[in-house]
Amino acid sequence: MGRSQGRLNRIAAVVALTFSVGFTVPAVAQTDERTNEELLADFEHFMLIANYELAEAVGVELVDRGLSPVEYVELVESGRNIRRYEQALARAMNVPALEDLAASLDRLYRQGRLDRSRNPDEIARNIGLLTGTLRQQQIARERLVAAGEYALPQLLDAAIQRENPELRARVIGVLRDLGRQSIIPLVTAIPQLDAARQEMVADILGQIPYRTSLPFLLELHQSTNSAPVREAARRAIERREGRVDASAAEMYRSLAEGYYDERIELTSFAEESHQLIWRYDAGLGLVMIPIRTEVFHEAMAMDLAERSMKLNPSDRATLALWLASNFSREIDSPAEYQNPAYPNTRREAMYYAVAAGPMVSQLVLARAIDKSDTNLARLAIASIAETAGSDSLISLGEGTEARSPLLEALRYPDRRVRYEAALALGKSQPLQNFEGANRVVPILASAVRDAARRTALVATGPDREEYDRLRNHLEKLGFSVLPPADSGLADIAGPIADAPAVDIIVTSLSGDSTRSVIEQSRANSKLMVTPVLALLSGEDLEPTRRVYMRDTLVEARRRAISTEALTQAINDVIEVGSGGLISDAEATAYAKRSLGVLRDLAVSRNPVLAINDASATLIAALSEKSGSTRLDVAEVLSHIGRGEAQVALVDASLRAQGSEQIALLGKVSQSAKRHGNLLPERQVSRVVDLSNSSDFQVATAAAALMGALELPNAGVVPMILRDGGHNNARAGR
Numbered sequence: 001m002g003r004s005q006g007r008l009n010r011i012a013a014v015v016a017l018t019f020s021v022g023f024t025v026p027a028v029a030q031t032d033e034r035t036n037e038e039l040l041a042d043f044e045h046f047m048l049i050a051n052y053e054l055a056e057a058v059g060v061e062l063v064d065r066g067l068s069p070v071e072y073v074e075l076v077e078s079g080r081n082i083r084r085y086e087q088a089l090a091r092a093m094n095v096p097a098l099e100d101l102a103a104s105l106d107r108l109y110r111q112g113r114l115d116r117s118r119n120p121d122e123i124a125r126n127i128g129l130l131t132g133t134l135r136q137q138q139i140a141r142e143r144l145v146a147a148g149e150y151a152l153p154q155l156l157d158a159a160i161q162r163e164n165p166e167l168r169a170r171v172i173g174v175l176r177d178l179g180r181q182s183i184i185p186l187v188t189a190i191p192q193l194d195a196a197r198q199e200m201v202a203d204i205l206g207q208i209p210y211r212t213s214l215p216f217l218l219e220l221h222q223s224t225n226s227a228p229v230r231e232a233a234r235r236a237i238e239r240r241e242g243r244v245d246a247s248a249a250e251m252y253r254s255l256a257e258g259y260y261d262e263r264i265e266l267t268s269f270a271e272e273s274h275q276l277i278w279r280y281d282a283g284l285g286l287v288m289i290p291i292r293t294e295v296f297h298e299a300m301a302m303d304l305a306e307r308s309m310k311l312n313p314s315d316r317a318t319l320a321l322w323l324a325s326n327f328s329r330e331i332d333s334p335a336e337y338q339n340p341a342y343p344n345t346r347r348e349a350m351y352y353a354v355a356a357g358p359m360v361s362q363l364v365l366a367r368a369i370d371k372s373d374t375n376l377a378r379l380a381i382a383s384i385a386e387t388a389g390s391d392s393l394i395s396l397g398e399g400t401e402a403r404s405p406l407l408e409a410l411r412y413p414d415r416r417v418r419y420e421a422a423l424a425l426g427k428s429q430p431l432q433n434f435e436g437a438n439r440v441v442p443i444l445a446s447a448v449r450d451a452a453r454r455t456a457l458v459a460t461g462p463d464r465e466e467y468d469r470l471r472n473h474l475e476k477l478g479f480s481v482l483p484p485a486d487s488g489l490a491d492i493a494g495p496i497a498d499a500p501a502v503d504i505i506v507t508s509l510s511g512d513s514t515r516s517v518i519e520q521s522r523a524n525s526k527l528m529v530t531p532v533l534a535l536l537s538g539e540d541l542e543p544t545r546r547v548y549m550r551d552t553l554v555e556a557r558r559r560a561i562s563t564e565a566l567t568q569a570i571n572d573v574i575e576v577g578s579g580g581l582i583s584d585a586e587a588t589a590y591a592k593r594s595l596g597v598l599r600d601l602a603v604s605r606n607p608v609l610a611i612n613d614a615s616a617t618l619i620a621a622l623s624e625k626s627g628s629t630r631l632d633v634a635e636v637l638s639h640i641g642r643g644e645a646q647v648a649l650v651d652a653s654l655r656a657q658g659s660e661q662i663a664l665l666g667k668v669s670q671s672a673k674r675h676g677n678l679l680p681e682r683q684v685s686r687v688v689d690l691s692n693s694s695d696f697q698v699a700t701a702a703a704a705l706m707g708a709l710e711l712p713n714a715g716v717v718p719m720i721l722r723d724g725g726h727n728n729a730r731a732g733r
Helices: 002-021 027-031 036-048 052-064 067-078 082-093 098-118 119-128 134-160 165-178 181-192 195-207 211-223 227-239 247-258 293-311 316-332 349-356 358-369 373-385 390-394 403-407 415-427 439-451 466-474 489-498 511-520 536-548 563-578 585-604 611-624 626-639 642-656 658-675 683-691 696-709 713-732
Strands: 272-282 287-293 455-459 504-508 533-538 554-558
Touching: 036 052, 036 067, 036 082, 052 098, 067 098, 082 098, 082 358, 098 119, 119 134, 134 165, 134 181, 134 195, 134 272, 134 287, 165 181, 165 195, 181 195, 181 211, 181 272, 181 287, 195 211, 195 227, 211 227, 211 247, 211 293, 247 293, 247 316, 272 293, 272 511, 287 293, 287 683, 287 696, 293 316, 316 349, 316 358, 316 373, 349 358, 349 373, 358 403, 373 403, 373 415, 390 585, 403 415, 403 683, 415 439, 415 585, 439 585, 439 611, 455 466, 455 489, 466 504, 466 563, 466 658, 489 511, 504 511, 504 563, 504 611, 511 533, 511 536, 533 536, 533 563, 536 554, 554 563, 563 585, 585 611, 585 626, 611 626, 642 683, 658 696, 683 696
Parallel strands: 455 504, 504 533, 533 554
Antiparallel strands: 272 287
């Protein structure tokens, strides 16, 4: 009776506070009245009687108490009905107003169980319980498996001790149950152990049903001087269906590829912020080193590639894998992060890439293209451009398996990659024709004109109101938005093909329709590396996030987000997926670099890369650009021996004023000196008229152009007579 009355009193207090302050209850107001146990009991009670408002009030207060994860687990499990708690939490998950609160409580509980299981004292206690009662053994086993890799230092010590055979046998069973999580710590330790313990660990590895240990066991088998160790390694290799005559170097490289691909089975804690890497200290034993998940796979791939290269230093493919992993480490590393696997004292990845030479960097580029890794492709091209001559830029390998990654990059969907590949090829001044040569100059010209353009694709199905909302938002951010695609991307195939590039796809659809649009985009050569921002309902959000959890080109967000959050989400997904939007400064830099290469090609009269292919795009750019960029465009056009180029230069000079007009007239003069008079009569007349300008410098520049055009006497004599008459009149005065 007293317990029921206490609950009624607490309910009355909550109701009164609810109506008086609308749930914004200061924590102090209720802290003295209710314990944590009472708050949790009330939360369960209100959830199970479907009083969601009161459940929210006490749940928020409980969260605000600031319990640590372990404290919260102890609260939930201290003499309570766990089933009742789970029922209450499951119901809260299905109530939209309580969804976030329930998720917070669930995360707190899960983290608490994890933290508790990983505590070294708890691990030691559970190892001791492995020789207890059957119930104790079961609980200890479950908790050690939950601790995962974190239990390995103590488990290894127990596994290689000789004093307690029963404990050793039970620990080996736990190591077997841990599966892959046992392998890397054990193979890290094995080279540092004495022969007797190496034999023990090799036998343990043979019992773990995964092939991850094979390269390490092969190296041990091939390098040890101990016959018992060699025999134990052989048994383990054969139990894992390996061959003792296989190449350890090749198997290390194969495993490194698995880590490079970030295979889920090689990731111990896929949803956590940190993973573990390992070293073995003779005094301390196994030492775990936390490393950010973003760079964990790269660290492992580099380590395994280094092991492979020690055994086979001449393998360029392994070196390329190491370089790609090192570049990816730089790309993925959080800002200011001190990477324990790659300290700041080591050189940056580009140093090694340039030293390795262009052929190895071509292999890195091939990998980037195959993986649709835009950021890696750009770094690979930069390293190639540093050292390559024209021949090494174009060919990679021989025979039917030969490929040309840099030429493939000319067709890559991302603009930056295309621009940088074209710049590298143009700068190399190739002397022999090659497949794709006709794309280089047009891409360079496009970099002059189109680099700053921003294009977005919005997919909302038939919901035109949602399309208009997103289109308006994107247009305010400077994007041109493609037409709506009511029935799928096939509806706008033409506009997609005509766009210089599509910088982002924004969807606002159901989960199934979102996945369909993403699949369509990945099958489209223009869109296959375009970042996607998927806006979804609460119901579809988490399932979609799980599907694309490892896809850096897809970001799923709740549809009902603020304008500011939408802008940030757009910027974030483009930044992660393609390195961000091309800024005005970056676009100007691309234009300058491209114009410089085009000018050099023109001056050298390169026999392979035809500068005339740039004329139409540069003529359009001449009227769109300004300042020094415009003059650089005019300089390149002055090398193009086409009438439309010379006409465009004259038109631009006639529209200009002041010093720019004088400079542009000079570019027309250069064109005329190189290619002769390609102007129609109407423009010649306008040039003659301009020579009569009251501005002496403009008139002089126009007169110089007349000379370069080699006009007949009929064009020049009137000028002489006019000036002569003027002088005579002045003399008469």
